[in-house]
Amino acid sequence: MSMTDGPTPLQTAAAEQAAEEREASSKAAGKSDLAQRGRRKPGYFSDRWHALSRQQQWAFLIIVVVLAYLLPLMNPPIITTEPGNNFALACFDMARFALIAVGLNVVVGYAGLLDLGYVAFFAVGSYCAAMLTSPDSPFLHIPYLWTIPIAMAVTMFFGVVLGVPTLRLRGDYLAIVTLGFGEIVRILATIIPAMKGQVGFQNVGHPPGTEADGTPIFSNSNGVPWYWLTLTIIIIVTLLVGNLERSRVGRAWIAIREDEDAAEIMGVPTFKYKVWAFAIGAAIGGLSGALFAGQVGFVNNQKFDVTTSILFLAAVVLGGAGNKVGAILGGALVSYIPLRFTAIAEYKYLIFGIALVLIMIFRSQGLLPARQRLLAYGRTALNKVTSREGTEPKDTDNPSAGPGTRAAGQRGAEA
């Protein structure tokens, strides 16, 4: 259990530790002290959130979800991306990025594995959907909805094939191997004749159902049903991932992220759980790829540039690696900013490249830092501790004071 209440993955453990020592004397003053210093400590919003009662949280969540569903219909004036881009399609794009970020967050945020070829899984998912539904492909044709689980299974398989050789080694190799994989998938789509290169696959299938006048509900030009479908999938996936996060698997991931050697010694089968994280992340990537293929209706080799992976990574890092709400927010933002401000769309790779460096140097925990508490029995434990806050504020005020911090600091020193 002690492994789960470590610091955020990207936190600069040593700096925190130094700050902690400096503040050691003033710690007794507790929260007000930090507030006086005019510094919002990491996790400010999440603290506010956890201070609410269960009912308040649900009420708030339901409002947010309803608003999210209504977003493309409301088309709010300042937020809207029109006239540059159709707002409903922009909403779908944001939802797609958010789903991708949720998937990548499992790999980068929870397990601390740097996957730079995430776009490849997205591509594999898209090609699965396209090749099994498009009339251009010589393969067996099946209904579109069946391609979604198939795409997930195939990408999961690719994830395992790629993960098994690399995950036994140190994390850095995974980064470059996935980067290479991202490039290779695009090249293979170009040079293998059966993948049809730039010609691609037209008329990719879509979910069944037609309007009264016979046009399909899920048409390429109408983003609203696609957005609702994707949003529903995001909610389901987030709930499932949240359950995993609070389970033995999630605790193992966080232990691996904080200190792989320590986790191994404590009896966590690190290799197994790393492959799990990688495969689950890949499957979510494939899922979003299949959705994308269905919405756009056309898949060719031009859509899966490896540079797109960097946008995905920027989404996770910007939102806060290890925080699923942060990932959704980050994904939506990374997609939204170029669509809303079309003048800067051309510079988006540059902007997000610089953003990655700056976030890492100045605020490595992102917009919404990862939860730093006991995840499994967090609520009860937290309440018990906070009720005694006046007497012993140390544990709640400085979550980074867990044993994980020291270990992470040492690991950093070795690097």
Added chain:
Amino acid sequence: MLPSLVPLLPTENDWITFDIPSLAQNFWSATFDGLTFGAIYALVALGYTLVYGVLNLINFAHSEVFIVGCYAVFFTLSSLGFGPSVPRLDIWAIILNLLLALVLAMVASAVTAFLLERIAYKPLRQRNAPRLVFLITAIGASFTIQYLIYLWRGPSPELALTMFRPTPIFDVFGTIVDSQQLVIIIAAVIMMVGIDRFISKSRTGRGIRAVAQDPDTATLMGVNKERIIITTFIIGGLLAGAAALFYVMKIPSGVQYSGGFVLGIKAFAAAVLGGIGNVRGALLGGLLLGLIGNYGQILLGNSQWTDVVAFVVLVLVLLLRPEGILGTSLGRSKA
């Protein structure tokens, strides 16, 4: 159900075809060409290997250090009057011009590497940041440089320059070896041997090995760690600049904003193949990868297969012998 399953196995021409006769026919020319590419990979791979040896960091932005060198070569030579046609200069003038381009490219790459270290990595090192933070910063820096070049020069490759007309020197097994291949291979090998001597004999080289082996002990023994790290980055930059000249010589149309990225992955694969952190391993890995990639390309009939073959080699090496052919340690290389 069964008849519809048949198309699941399209004709074999749709997938991958092996052209063995073509490989047999072109075996020796593929070998010499492969060695030429391999020499270029090896020079870039050294930059990865040295930084990895000292900092345990995959410097993703090294590919951009290299492409900056390529642009330096391009601008130097085009301002000296080189163009797509063979220059009308005598041999000594060409050599002088190329040497000037070499020096400027090395300086440009070294300055890039230096700035990269100071701006992106040093703040993280001072805070003792976790490894993941370093990796994300490196990839962010790489994309920043890449897209700065993209915004400046646009997506299309620069005009191809011809430095000199490759003249046949001698032939082996009926295959002509030309002056271009010879120049690249010999110059690269000389540089590689020089670096190997430098790392194993000089005072700075001893410092690099000491920091690679144990940074804390090295510091206690009076090695200036910061200076060693910056020196390592600069050496990597200098070699990448040299590789840039040979790259532009070999692939004149390859000066493009994304040109470094693909070559970087191959160079990194070469470093891992030979044993990352090992100077001689980088040479061996580079030459081997050049050969394997070139054979694969001819066997499979499309130049883009080179990248795929390099990647498959990387995965296989990681699977079968992750420490590479010669082992991984820079610190433990022979004194």
